[in-house]
Amino acid sequence: MAERTARATADNNVQDVISAIDNYTCGPIRALAQDPPQNSMDARRDGQTVHVAYQVLLRRNENGDQLRIMTIADRGTTGLDGPILTADDLAEREQDQGQLVIQSGENWAAWEAMRYTKSGEDSLGSRGQGKYAYLYHSLHHPPGASTGLPKHAGRVVILYDTLLPNGEYRLGVRYHNPSSKVVEPPFLGDEARRIIATSYDDDHFSIPLNLKPLSEPGTRVIIPFLSKEAVEAVESGELAHWLQVEWWRPIQKEELEITVTGSDGLTRTIGVPDFWQSQPWNTHNTRSRTHEQIKLPSHNQDDPRIIKRVVLFHDSGLASEDIEGPAQINGVQLLRGGQWIVTLEMSEFSDWIPKEHRGGFRGFVEFDRRLDRALREIENPAHDGYNRRKGIYQEIVQEIRNAVKEFAIQRGWHDSEDVAPDPRFDTLVQEFARLFVAPESGRHTPSPAEWRCQVNAAYPDPAIAHANWGDAIRLDSTCYRRPSADGEPITFEAALIRPDGSEASAFARRSQNMRSRSDEESTAGVNFGELQVNHPGRPDSPFTESGRYSIKVTCTNRGEAVTTGKCSFYVACDPPEPAINPVTIQLRAFNPEDGSKVIPQDGELRWEATIRNRGQTSVEGVLAIALDEHLLLRDAAELDRIAVGDQPQILTRDGSARIHQGAPRDGALPLDWDSSVRSQQTGPEHLTEIVLPLADGRYAVQASLEQTGETLATARALIWVGTPPDEDQAGDIPFVVTQVEEPLAPRWRLEHPGQPGDPHTLLWSAANPVYNVVRNARRPSRGMSRPPQEEYLGEIIAEALIDWAVQELRHSADEGRIRLVSARILASSPELGEQFEDRVERLIAKEAENDPLGYGQAQRDMAALMVEVARLTRGR
Numbered sequence: 001m002a003e004r005t006a007r008a009t010a011d012n013n014v015q016d017v018i019s020a021i022d023n024y025t026c027g028p029i030r031a032l033a034q035d036p037p038q039n040s041m042d043a044r045r046d047g048q049t050v051h052v053a054y055q056v057l058l059r060r061n062e063n064g065d066q067l068r069i070m071t072i073a074d075r076g077t078t079g080l081d082g083p084i085l086t087a088d089d090l091a092e093r094e095q096d097q098g099q100l101v102i103q104s105g106e107n108w109a110a111w112e113a114m115r116y117t118k119s120g121e122d123s124l125g126s127r128g129q130g131k132y133a134y135l136y137h138s139l140h141h142p143p144g145a146s147t148g149l150p151k152h153a154g155r156v157v158i159l160y161d162t163l164l165p166n167g168e169y170r171l172g173v174r175y176h177n178p179s180s181k182v183v184e185p186p187f188l189g190d191e192a193r194r195i196i197a198t199s200y201d202d203d204h205f206s207i208p209l210n211l212k213p214l215s216e217p218g219t220r221v222i223i224p225f226l227s228k229e230a231v232e233a234v235e236s237g238e239l240a241h242w243l244q245v246e247w248w249r250p251i252q253k254e255e256l257e258i259t260v261t262g263s264d265g266l267t268r269t270i271g272v273p274d275f276w277q278s279q280p281w282n283t284h285n286t287r288s289r290t291h292e293q294i295k296l297p298s299h300n301q302d303d304p305r306i307i308k309r310v311v312l313f314h315d316s317g318l319a320s321e322d323i324e325g326p327a328q329i330n331g332v333q334l335l336r337g338g339q340w341i342v343t344l345e346m347s348e349f350s351d352w353i354p355k356e357h358r359g360g361f362r363g364f365v366e367f368d369r370r371l372d373r374a375l376r377e378i379e380n381p382a383h384d385g386y387n388r389r390k391g392i393y394q395e396i397v398q399e400i401r402n403a404v405k406e407f408a409i410q411r412g413w414h415d416s417e418d419v420a421p422d423p424r425f426d427t428l429v430q431e432f433a434r435l436f437v438a439p440e441s442g443r444h445t446p447s448p449a450e451w452r453c454q455v456n457a458a459y460p461d462p463a464i465a466h467a468n469w470g471d472a473i474r475l476d477s478t479c480y481r482r483p484s485a486d487g488e489p490i491t492f493e494a495a496l497i498r499p500d501g502s503e504a505s506a507f508a509r510r511s512q513n514m515r516s517r518s519d520e521e522s523t524a525g526v527n528f529g530e531l532q533v534n535h536p537g538r539p540d541s542p543f544t545e546s547g548r549y550s551i552k553v554t555c556t557n558r559g560e561a562v563t564t565g566k567c568s569f570y571v572a573c574d575p576p577e578p579a580i581n582p583v584t585i586q587l588r589a590f591n592p593e594d595g596s597k598v599i600p601q602d603g604e605l606r607w608e609a610t611i612r613n614r615g616q617t618s619v620e621g622v623l624a625i626a627l628d629e630h631l632l633l634r635d636a637a638e639l640d641r642i643a644v645g646d647q648p649q650i651l652t653r654d655g656s657a658r659i660h661q662g663a664p665r666d667g668a669l670p671l672d673w674d675s676s677v678r679s680q681q682t683g684p685e686h687l688t689e690i691v692l693p694l695a696d697g698r699y700a701v702q703a704s705l706e707q708t709g710e711t712l713a714t715a716r717a718l719i720w721v722g723t724p725p726d727e728d729q730a731g732d733i734p735f736v737v738t739q740v741e742e743p744l745a746p747r748w749r750l751e752h753p754g755q756p757g758d759p760h761t762l763l764w765s766a767a768n769p770v771y772n773v774v775r776n777a778r779r780p781s782r783g784m785s786r787p788p789q790e791e792y793l794g795e796i797i798a799e800a801l802i803d804w805a806v807q808e809l810r811h812s813a814d815e816g817r818i819r820l821v822s823a824r825i826l827a828s829s830p831e832l833g834e835q836f837e838d839r840v841e842r843l844i845a846k847e848a849e850n851d852p853l854g855y856g857q858a859q860r861d862m863a864a865l866m867v868e869v870a871r872l873t874r875g876r
Contacts, residue, residue: 014139014176015152021136025342025384026242026325028136029233033242034383035130036221037258038339040074041250043107045165045217048076049254055261056226056234059208067208068231068263070137073220080162080170080219082106084186085113111160112172112182134158135176140225157205159222161196163214171195177204234262238323243270245328249338249364252276273329275318275362281311288313289407296371296395297752298811306368307396310403314411318360332363332400334386336372342385344400351740351763352408365400389855391811398752428790429737429762432797435828435870436821437734450482450652453555453565457646463616465569465646469535475507477565478525479555484516490524491556496531497566499547499838501831506531506542506551533571546572548838550647568647568838575645576842581713582615583639584648584815587625589701589717592656598720599659605692605719606656607632609703612648612815613639621707623653627699630692632657637705645841657690659721696722713813734804735760737797741767748796750803762800764793794870798863806843821866828869836865 024031040050052074059067082105085093090113093101102110111131135156142155157175164170171192173183183202187195193213200207207224214220223230233239243258250256251272258270271277280288294307312332320330327343334341346358353361367375371392378387386393408414458474459465467473479490489511496506507528514522531551534541543549550568554561569575588608591599599605605627613619623637632655639649702716735750736759747768751761765771774788805817822840826833843858 013152013180014154014156016180017132017135017156017176018139018151020132020382024382026328028133028229029238030242030246030384031133031382032137032230032233033239033246034339035133036072036074037243037247037256038383039130040077040219041256041339043074043077043079043219044255045076045078049257050074050076051257051259053259053261054234054239056231056263058263059210061208062206067224068226069207069209070223070226070230070234071211071220072134072223073214073218075216075218077218078107079164079217080108080111080160080172081164082108082110084170085109086184108162108170108172108186112174131158131174134221134223135174137227137230138223138225139227155204157207157224159200159207159209159224160219161192161214161222162219163217165217169193169213173200173202175204231263234260237268240268240270241323241328244273245333246340247338248272248276249335249340249366252279253338255338273321273362275313275315276364280313281309285313287315289403289410291403294399294403296392296399298392298395303370304368305371305374305392305395307371307399308366308368310363310365310400312361312363312403312407314357314362314407315360316357318362320359329362330359331361332365332404334365334375334396336367336375336379338366339383341375341379341383344397347746348397349401349404349408352405352414354413357411357413363400363404365396389806389810391807394807395752401751428793429735429797432794432801432866432870433734435873436801436824436866437817449485449562450654451555451557451563452480452650452652453553453563454478454480455551455553455565455567455647457551457567457569457643459569459643461643463643464575465567465643466575467533467569467571469533469572471533472530473533473569474530475528475551475567476525477528477553477555478523479514479563481514481522481562482520484519484522485514486516486522488514488522488524488557490514492526492528493554493556494528495552495554496542497550497552497834498542498544499549499835500544501829501834502544503552504542543571548573548575548645548841550834566647568645570645578614578616578644581809581813582613582617583619583705583712584612584614584809584813585703585705585713585715586610586612586815586819587701587703587715587717588816589719597718598724599722601659601661601696601722603659604656605659605701606654607701607717608652608654609633609715610815610819611637611639611651611705611713613650614642614648616641616644619649619705619707619712621705621712623703623705625653625655625701625703627657627692627701628694630657630690632690632701655690657692659694660691661693661695661722694721715808715812715814715816717816735762735800737762737764737793739764739766741765748800750800760804762797764796791867794867795860795863798866798870799859801866802843802859802862825866825869828873832865832869832872836862839865 021028021031036054037050037052040052044050052072055071055073057069057071059069061067085106085108090109102113135158138156138158139151139154140156141153155175155177157173157177159171159173161169161171169189169192171187173186175181186192196209196211196213199209205224209222211220211222230239240260243260244251247256247258247270251258251270259267260270261267278285281290289312291310292308294310296305296307299305310332322328322330327345328340329343331343331345331348333343344363346353346361349361374392375386375396378390378393380386388394405414455475455477457465460467460471460473475494477492477494479492481488490513492510492512494505494507495503497503510526510528512524512526514524516522534543536544548568548570550566552564552566555563555565586609590597590606592604592606607625609623609625611619611623618641619637619639621637623633623635624631625633633653635653637651637653639651642649698718698720700716700718702714704714705712738761740763746765747770748762748764751763753760771789771792774792801821802818805821808814808817818840822833822836825836839858839862843855843862
């Protein structure tokens with residue numbers, strides 16, 4: 001008999017199990033209904049129907065005490081095949097690859113490992129968490145333990161046996177007592193069968209099994225010490241409810257069969273809800289409506305995004321069948337790969353479906369397999385929800401809302417005419433758009449030289465832009481100029497910017513002459529020395545409070561300020577978490593004559609792309625900019641890494657093109673153009689002026705940054721060539737405002753446009769209880785410059801503008817919108833602009849943490865600053 005040990009796994013205690021399953025939105029019984037069939041479907045063999053059987057059995061231990069166990073067995077699967085990897089094997093692989101990667105077909109290793117990445121799939125960092133669904137329901141205290149112990153002082157255990165298609169039999173054991181262990185090596189062959197047929201005994205557990213060994217390829221998980229909650233869920237039918245909610249669609253397609261057998265021996269077969277049994281989407285049914293092959297607004301040939309079908313159904317004789325908790329059947333289910341993930345609740349559609357019709361409303365959505373994969377990337381670790389801030393999710397919800405609205409109109413529940421926007425509020429949108437969204441007007445004259453300033457700080461911890469009171473920060477700065485200009489004098493002046501936006505002198509002024517690094521570029525650099533971070537209690541300290549500080553360095557050449565650079569750090573407080581999109585692009589395309597997006601025929605188009613790296617790894621990529629099939633630039637893009645919380649590393653590239661309606665005079669850049677030869681080549685095929693043959697119409701200038709075949713970020717900017725058909729075509733209003741009178745509707749909601757370039761729709765509820773308090777007020781309150789109802793809507797518009805600005809950042813790492821808002825605030829109020837910059841970084845971090853509450857608070861903080869800027873501007 002092989003000598004066995006219990007090796008530690010990546011997770012470490014019972015509390016991990018409890019915390020993970022308690023965080024499931026619908027609770028631990030849904031987890032028990034969700035994860036076992038999901039594991040079985042993932043191991044489906046040769047297109048066979050997968051059979052999953054839950055069974056509760058009564059056993060007695062050696063003391064005669066009753067013990068309930070649950071078995072969850074499957075067939076029609078491959079079983080837990082693949083090599084048996086030891087702890088040393090896993091550790092060596094993790095060390096070699098930097099993370100634990102499980103290869104395809106290594107199902108035994110995947111079952112026994114935790115927190116791994118599966119080869120060829122997304123790096124979730126939470127794989128293996130599904131095993132907690134089994135472990136959770138075996139939670140118990142050891143014999144003789146005090147009954148008053150907390151849950152996390154208990155222990156959990158599962159056994160798992162598998163029969164492989166080649167006849168190999170395996171039995172494994174995993175327990176937390178309280179630390180996590182896997183018995184190694186597993187039991188094999190006859191020894192495994194003997195234990196299954198009798199009992200499992202070791203130094204910790206004595207578990208009577210008395211089971212028949214598996215006779216068909218598949219896997220069985222055994223949950224001893226079954227929780228009272230799980231027993232009651234089997235007896236009451238709650239487990240069967242969750243199994244039907246979760247898996248009715250694969251059951252209907254005969255891909256899956258599920259049974260539940262209680263301790264009384266009665267077996268239930270999980271079926272399809274009555275209203276879906278006839279598949280109304282395939283028949284003419286007056287109670288249903290189906291929409292198929294819906295392309296999302298972001299759909300394109302390279303990245304197809306198609307909703308396979310939206311099916312809506314109503315039966316006035318139906319009542320809600322949901323049990324306590326979030327919506328399950330009553331609403332619109334989102335199914336990924338046939339599996340239920342989340343349901344859009346009826347409140348989502350309260351604008352169109354009256355209360356009396358909501359109980360009988362049902363719906364579901366299926367997706368094209370490529371959109372399924374994209375959704376998987378924004379799914380939470382518990383597989384019971386999506387990151388709702390992601391653009392792709394919002395597009396899907398908007399298409400579903402459109403379908404529900406059409407369904408409601410068809411059934412006579414809703415008038416097809418929308419409520420007309422209040423013109424008073426339209427004026428508000430115009431004002432906010434002018435303040436925060438409209439590009440800066442006026443003639444843009446390109447500088448004969450390209451200047452850039454880089455500020456480098458050395459923090460106590462080089463990886464984090466943070467300092468405590470008494471620490472010191474070392475600072476140096478470099479000024480760059482293209483083309484080169486040897487000997488040009490540069491003066492460096494550094495200012496400390498406090499959290500409230502005020503400035504103080506940080507270092508004495510320093511000067512240095514430029515020296516040429518090459519024919520293309522000159523540099524000048526200075527070392528400022530140390531900045532002592534003294535407590536505000538010291539009379540000579542320029543620091544006033546804890547918070548985000550910046551050091552802005554201004555470079556002056558012959559009396560003219562030519563460029564500025566900045567670093568930021570956090571004093572006596574934590575910096576934001578790293579951004580979800582560490583590399584972003586901001587792209588501007590405009591008419592240099594007036595700053596607008598309208599380019600006349602024979603006029604000049606200028607473009608400017610700014611790449612920002614907020615990551616802790618450097619970037620060595622290629623930046624490409626194109627308009628339709630015309631490549632405007634392809635050039636190397638290299639940016640250093642930053643310390644967490646510091647200012648991003650920035651790289652800017654710009655250029656221009658001439659628009660000509662006829663045939664090009666000299667031709668646009670060929671697709672194999674490399675801008676690095678621009679200054680070296682002279683012939684007609686490498687002209688410095690680009691001429692684009694474009695007819696009147698709307699166009700998109702697009703930028704992408706790639707590194708080793710991976711697209712890190714994309715951005716686009718819309719322009720109009722020629723005379724736009726009306727003012728709105730080239731306007732800067734991001735959305736139109738429409739009010740609804742539904743009390744249960746959210747305070748506001750931003751709907752996606754039908755076509756790229758069209759404005760969004762901002763829906764706000766005039767029946768909201770807060771608005772009802774202020775709607776009848778006539779005079780401004782103290783400190784307000786508008787009537788309260790306009791102040792209320794001003795806050796909504798500001799919050800919606802932030803959401804509109806962040807959408808592109810979230811979707812494709814396009815920073816253009818949020819950077820535009822930030823720049824306009826900085827121009828209107830430098831002090832408030834510094835605070836806004838800090839809140840932008842915190843908003844992006846909250847997005848990274850998938851923290852909706854924190855994100856909402858950061859959004860409201862930013863909106864409050866925007867409203868304050870609007871008040872200041874209005875008072876001028």
